[in-house]
Amino acid sequence: MKSIFFKFFSFFVVIFINFNCLAQDLSATDTSERSVKRYQNIINTNKQLVRFIEYSFISRGIPKHMRNLAIIESSLDQSQVSAAGAAGVWQFMTGHANDYGLTETDRSDMFKSTKAVTNSLINLYNKYHNWVTVVAAYNCGEGNINRAIQKAGSKNYTDFRSFLPTETQNHVQKYLNACYATGELDAVLSDYYKTSPTKESVSKKPTVDYEKFKANTLKNQDKIDLVETSINGAFQIDAILRYISVDKTQFLKWNPDIEKNLGEKGESVLILPREMMDKFTINKYRILTESLKK
Incomplete structure (x- = not known):
């Protein structure tokens, strides 16, 4: 009798854990007061730059929460240069910058780089149709995203993320944490679950007719x-x-x-x-x- 009880107990525990994992598939992992204050302080000490970014985005149909991409990329530090050579608020690599008309020095120009990133984000959104995947693609490039989609056989980020670099997965998680801190996580998740297709065979569809x-x-x-x-x-x-x-x-x-x-x-x-x-x-x-x- 005892063994039967434990079998049923174990069964329900497994179901509960699996359900919980699914429910928390995309969520903030750091909701501590310290984390929230850190993100909010970055915004509060760079209000002019944040307003410029938000205005640039809203005028082109990009949601305000994408401003958080700059926060996790550079903490809004225009002079920041990464170990890999990415520069400026948006951490443009040279190749990516050249694709959008930025010179080496333009990468650290908040006006030119924000104008360029606006075009880049629109381009990515029209390919992947949700902002979570856009954040991932911005970090690791379209090639890595497309290969991960092919391997997973699905366009859902939660299905193909295990095929992405660990750095990219962590980057997306930082973005979700930042959106929690700014009170915009629900909007991000609503966009993701509304636009993410069910698991399906992958086919390449052009974004232009x-x-x-x-x-x-x-x-x-x-x-x-x-x-x-x-x-x-x-x-x-x-x-x-x-x-x-x-x-x-x-x-x-x-x-x-x-x-x-x-x-x-x-x-x-x-x-x-x-x-x-x-x-x-x-x-x-x-x-x-x-x-x-x-």
């Missing part, structure tokens, strides 16, 4: 030799036009939805005649640098 752009290319192929490439939201149309020497009306005939896609999706296909595309490619980083000055 490539077929529409390809159809546009083919429609004009008999008139001119058009080619295409992808650009992110850091590019300004006016800056592109100055370097490829074409008027905006003609440019928009080749790229009718480019402004909408860059603004809403953070990326777009760019279609140009081959000679103009060569000019764009040669001057790509000059265009990016000029775009950031606007």
